[in-house]
Amino acid sequence: MTPEFESTVQKAIENDVLPGAVMLVRSKDGKLNYTHSLGPLSLSPSSSPANSPLQPDSILAMASTTKLLTSIxxxxxxxxxxxxxxxxxxxxxxxxAAQPVLSGFTPDGQPILSPRTEPILLKHLLTHSSGCSYTWNNPDVVTYLTTITNKTVPVPLTPVGGSTVPERCSYPLSFQPGKGWVYGSGLDWAGLLVERLSGVKLEVYLQDNILSVLGIKRGEITFYPARYDALDGRRAE
Incomplete structure (x- = not known):
């Protein structure tokens, strides 16, 4: 990569366009083999050690990249x-399966709920067509949870921290399964399905059946980084 490229990325970090970047590029023939990281490990001014830089092996949140592993x-x-x-x-x-379909609210604020009449197929969970949304992209669900059930709204990307998929994602569907599309928690439920079919936790299943096959050691990709002391000091905030 050219110095101009790295300078452009550095300027984006300085201008708060990017928090930081870890860049890895490999060509199939092996002639291009580029690794470079820019930016701080933490955006917190109280981070320790102060101003530690991102490294190529820094631990980053995978977020929805986990959907690919779950799909496999x-x-x-x-x-x-x-x-x-x-x-x-x-x-x-x-x-x-017990969730109804939420289609809005009456003038006096009561939810308009309809029974689910279509089956939720596995392919619906994998293609965001099950009716499962997230709270951040469905204001009606937020209103339902906060004003109707008095529940705390689950926040996307919150670490698992003991909460379960049913606890975080049991709220009404946005439409009848197979009748629409919305980015949502279908893959979260699919991960729970893997657990119930395999009899082991999803992280254990992924390690034994996917990650180890790729030569990825236990803990290098994990839902629980705090469990692995070797990751201390490498986690990006």
Whole structure:
């Protein structure tokens, strides 16, 4: 990469366009092999040690990148014959199957709820067509949770911290399954489905059946970085 490229990224960090960047580029023939990191490990002024730079092996939040790993795990269940893409997941995920469809509110603020009439198929969970939204992209769900049920609104990207998928994602659907599209928690539920079909926690399943096959050691990709002392000092804030 050219110095001009790195200078452009550095200016973006200085102008608060980017918090930082870890850049890795590999060409198939091996002739291009580039690794470079820019920016601070933490944006907190009280971070220790102060102003530590990002490193190529800094630990970053994967966020929705985990959806790819979960999808592979789900498709392994399909390949093994435990489930099919057209399977109605209701027997496996009764908490989700119990959710009605929320289509708005009456003038006096009461939710307009309709019974779910379409089956929630596994393929709906994988393609964001199950009716499952997130709270940040569905204001009606936020209103429902805060004013109707008095629940604390679950925040996306919050660390697991003991909460479960049913606890965080059991709220009404945005539409009848298969009748629309909205980016949402379908893959969260699909991960729970993998746990119930395999009998082990999702992280254990991913490590044993996907990550270890790729040569990724236990803890290098994890939902629980605090459990691994070796990651201390490498976690980006």
């Amino acid at each position: 795990a789900v498709l392994q269940q399909v390949q093994s014959g435990k489930v099919a893409l057209a399977t109605d997941i209701s027997p496996h995920l009764p908490e989700l």
